Amino acid sequence: MTPDDFIPNQWYPIFDSSKLRRRKPVGVTRLGERLVLWRDSSGTAVCMADRCPHRAAELSLGWIRDDCLVCPFHGLRFDSAGHCVLIPANGEGQPVPRGFDLPTRQVREEHGLVWYWYGESAPAAEIPWFPEAPEPGSRTSFVQRDYPVSYLRVMENFGDMHHVPFVHRATIPGAGTRVEVQEARLDGDVIRMKVSLHHERSGWMRPDYNFTYAIRLPTLATIEVARGVRFVASATPIDRDHTWLWARYGQDYIPGWLGGGAITRLAAKFDLELVFTHQDMRMLASQQRNSPDDISSYHLFEADRAIALYFGLRKQAMDGVHSRVSSIKLRSAGAE
Ligand SMILES: [Fe+2]
Structure with a gap:
């Protein structure tokens, strides 16, 4: 996996909100990373690396107890901020040594989806959406x-x-x-x-x-x-x-x-x-x-305009510059 595979500094939909229940963590792989999603007691979606810092088991196989995600392997508990608050083998009430905290990921719920922020910069205020897109409902x-x-x-x-x-x-x-x-x-x-x-x-x-x-x-x-x-x-x-x-x-x-x-x-x-x-x-x-993002072998024509525009926008976002979109040439009818 190279850092160039995905467009950075974007909100990505990663899960349908209706499938993220309370009490049951779920594991997904998105943007090359194994993630665990769960809801805390207030119903807020939490996203963390799906890998116990202890011996790397998948936390999504675990469960939720006292507002914490519990590792199914040895019962380590993590709160919604990713702090390890209990290592049962060391005994209840014992301080947790350093290095057991889990990296958390920025997620937000809107339009019936869980959105995941992929990138180093601070999350954008707006979720990318279309005003005409259907919202969750009875139809x-x-x-x-x-x-x-x-x-x-x-x-x-x-x-x-x-x-x-x-x-x-x-x-x-x-x-x-x-x-x-x-x-x-x-x-x-x-x-x-x-x-x-x-x-x-x-x-x-x-x-x-x-x-x-x-x-x-x-x-x-x-x-x-x-x-x-x-x-x-x-x-x-x-x-x-x-x-x-x-x-x-x-x-x-x-x-x-x-x-x-x-x-x-x-x-x-x-x-x-x-x-x-x-x-x-x-x-x-x-x-x-x-490679998936190499379209240099394509010969596009006018009907492919949306594809050319998408790759133009994508390139702009990957390079982090605001140059003019659409440098991709389209072959028009009758042209050389
Ligand atoms: Fe189709």
Whole structure:
């Protein structure tokens, strides 16, 4: 793992808040580090290294007692600030020697997610989000899954609608192959896109497909797939070559009391299991490269504009400079 694998000084979503229960710690690997998440007695999410300083067992296999995380191996207890407050083998009430404290990580909960600050600088005040993204509620549903592919491939996939008529011809039939980019702009640090897929020859049963979507650092995207139906997603790195994909779907049509939640859940499952896992992943896993962030072998064209903008923003953030975005050249039709 090199420090260059992930974009530094960013809030990353690392877990769905609804799955972080009181009394039960959970272990996850995010951004190359094994982490344990738990809630203290006030319900506040706590994040620490998932490794006991004693003999390196996973603390996420342990439990919570007296507002402390207990190591399952020898019962060492850690409070929410990471201080080791008890080594049972030394006896209750005995002072804990130095070196037993755990490094804690900055986390915050917003929009139904646990966010993790990755970087050396002080955490940014704002969580990166989209005002139009669905919030947790009776009409929304989330899905998640780990994939053996770099988060960058998933981010590219979020920016790419022109694979739909090929990769998804069986599940999302009828999309045209010609792309019209109607809008591609940077709104602050949000990439905002509007594209439509046209058929070469118009006709009955040959509708245009319109997509409005937005992408922002570090790993977020929201896509309106049909009017009033959209999802917000994060392709959070597990490590350099693995991604935790989380997505929350929402729709404006059917209220929760009419079964809107169940319908959204079905649609989300369909999209994750059938569309993404079986169709997109086949392509993403096949993309060949020396290292995940090396896109020098790509030849991009106009429909790839969102991808070029994302890599531009990413480079800017990695270099820590505010140069002009979009130095990546796009091949236009008829050009050399
Ligand atoms: Fe796809």
